[in-house]
Amino acid sequence: xxxxxxxxxxxxxxxxxxxxxxxxxxxxxxxxxxxxxxxxxxxxxxxxxxxxxxxxxxxxxxxxxxxxxxxxxxxxxxxxxxxxxxxxxxxxxxxxxxxxxxxxxxxxxxxxxxxxxxxxxxxxxxxxxxxxxxxxxxxxxxxxxxxxxxxxxxxxxxxxxxxxxxxxxxxxxxxxxxxxxxxxxxxxxxxxxxxxxxxxxxxxxxxxxxxxxxxxxxxxxxxxxxxxxxxxxxxxxxxxxxxxxxxxxxxxxxxxxxxxxxxxxxxxxxxxxxxxxxxxxxxxxxxxxxxxxxxxxxxxxxxxxxxxxxxxxxxxxxxxxxxxxxxxxxxxxxxxxxxxxxxxxxxxxxxxxxxxx
Amino acid sequence: xxxxxxxxxxxxxxxxxxxxxxxxxxxxxxxxxxxxxxxxxxxxxxxxxxxxxxxxxxxxxxxxxxxxxxxxxxxxxxxxxxxxxxxxxxxxxxxxxxxxxxxxxxxxxx
Numbered sequence: 314x315x316x317x318x319x320x321x322x323x324x325x326x327x328x329x330x331x332x333x334x335x336x337x338x339x340x341x342x343x344x345x346x347x348x349x350x351x352x353x354x355x356x357x358x359x360x361x362x363x364x365x366x367x368x369x370x371x372x373x374x375x376x377x378x379x380x381x382x383x384x385x386x387x388x389x390x391x392x393x394x395x396x397x398x399x400x401x402x403x404x405x406x407x408x409x410x411x412x413x414x415x416x417x418x419x420x421x422x423x424x425x426x427x428x429x430x431x432x433x434x435x436x437x438x439x440x441x442x443x444x445x446x447x448x449x450x451x452x453x454x455x456x457x458x459x460x461x462x463x464x465x466x467x468x469x470x471x472x473x474x475x476x477x478x479x480x481x482x483x484x485x486x487x488x489x490x491x492x493x494x495x496x497x498x499x500x501x502x503x504x505x506x507x508x509x510x511x512x513x514x515x516x517x518x519x520x521x522x523x524x525x526x527x528x529x530x531x532x533x534x535x536x537x538x539x540x541x542x543x544x545x546x547x548x549x550x551x552x553x554x555x556x557x558x559x560x561x562x563x564x565x566x567x568x569x570x571x572x573x574x575x576x577x578x579x580x581x582x583x584x585x586x587x588x589x590x591x592x593x594x595x596x597x598x599x600x601x602x603x604x605x606x607x608x609x610x611x612x613x614x615x616x617x618x619x620x621x622x623x624x625x626x627x628x629x630x631x632x633x634x635x636x637x638x639x640x641x642x643x644x645x646x647x648x649x650x651x652x653x654x655x656x657x658x659x660x661x662x663x664x665x666x667x668x669x670x
Numbered sequence: 671x672x673x674x675x676x677x678x679x680x681x682x683x684x685x686x687x688x689x690x691x692x693x694x695x696x697x698x699x700x701x702x703x704x705x706x707x708x709x710x711x712x713x714x715x716x717x718x719x720x721x722x723x724x725x726x727x728x729x730x731x732x733x734x735x736x737x738x739x740x741x742x743x744x745x746x747x748x749x750x751x752x753x754x755x756x757x758x759x760x761x762x763x764x765x766x767x768x769x770x771x772x773x774x775x776x777x778x779x780x
Contacts, residue, residue, distance in 0.1 A: 461733075
């Protein structure tokens with residue numbers, strides 16, 4: 314890490330007040346440039362904070378005595394407020410609460426737990442029987458869902474752009490997937506490692522949906538958040554793993570900017586360095602590999618990606634090319650491995666322009 | 671007074687349209703709405719706060735980030751906030767600004 318107190322000229326050539334003046338009065342191109350410059354500051358602050366608290370691998374690998382795997386779900390409601398965890402509405406083993414969002418969260422957490430256990434023998438998010446908690450009805454018409462390191466938090470959506478965030482199983486799997494990635498590789502949520510972190514969550518989210526629907530790779534829609542956008546929005550979901558950049562094109566949301574190839578990699582300081590943008594590249598690589606291998610995507614391609622994220626070579630700063638090399642290596646070592654699978658994985662990364670050495 | 675709100679991180683996915691800065695010239699707003707925003711800016715002591723974020727910790731995956739700038743009488747302050755926003759006064763201000771943004775978006779769609 315750079316320890317010199319150098320301020321890059323891009324960051325200080327224009328004072329913030331002047332950039333904001335450009336935002337108010339500039340041409341479209343000038344406004345866009347000023348917006349990018351203003352975004353840099355908050356991104357760098359996030360980066361500094363994140364690197365300071367990164368945990369050591371040995372700390373994350375320490376395990377308590379394992380208990381037999383069992384679901385331990387607790388669903389709370391924030392009742393439109395922002396206090397966590399909120400009021401408990403459904404605990405493990407209780408019947409439906411009658412609250413649609415709470416029951417969707419309960420089921421989604423259950424599917425996610427079952428998927429990781431049955432597909433990969435993983436005992437919950439931390440592979441140590443972690444209880445799964447979620448809070449629904451967070452905030453007032455809150456347009457988001459997130460993982461805060463301890464629990465999942467779901468907004469109801471404003472009904473204008475978004476429906477309730479529990480309605481999409483792959484979004485639930487995506488959020489819990491962040492817990493898995495955080496526990497294993499601890500990929501920093503910034504730039505390429507962050508985009509890889511995002512992509513892995515999309516992989517788990519999509520695989521959980523396919524696993525529940527018993528879909529083969531060629532039958533899956535590979536859409537993240539299908540049904541999450543309201544009918545007013547011109548779009549089919551938040552992301553297309555198969556065809557990045559095609560999920561939406563809407564007057565309010567704008568156009569999906571996800572690239573599907575390294576030549577279109579978006580260098581930006583928005584979005585924590587484009588974590589939700591450039592994730593399109595490894596997302597497409599996974600769908601290409603899974604489709605080429607065929608069958609159920611969680612069985613072979615998913616297994617390769619899962620073993621890769623647990624591999625000691627994948628660390629908090631791993632970039633696309635490093636991760637790609639690990640997946641190819643693992644593809645050749647899996648029990649029952651075939652040359653065709655190694656080729657499928659290598660070709661997938663090649664097709665999205667990620668060098669594999 | 672001029673208030674600019676932007677969302678450099680739009681949450682679970684990146685929507686360029688939601689990230690775009692929105693500039694609110696209070697003189698162009700209905701008087702009661704302008705007064706409400708001005709009061710919230712005052713309650714939050716916005717212009718007197720240090721420019722550093724209130725408490726920026728490790729970014730939570732998929733959490734939204736908001737940048738708010740207030741300019742008044744030659745003074746200016748920008749705060750970078752990550753959700754959930756802990757400070758009640760800042761939370762109230764951001765909530766009010768997001769209502770304004772939502773109304774503008776509805777007009778845009780119409």
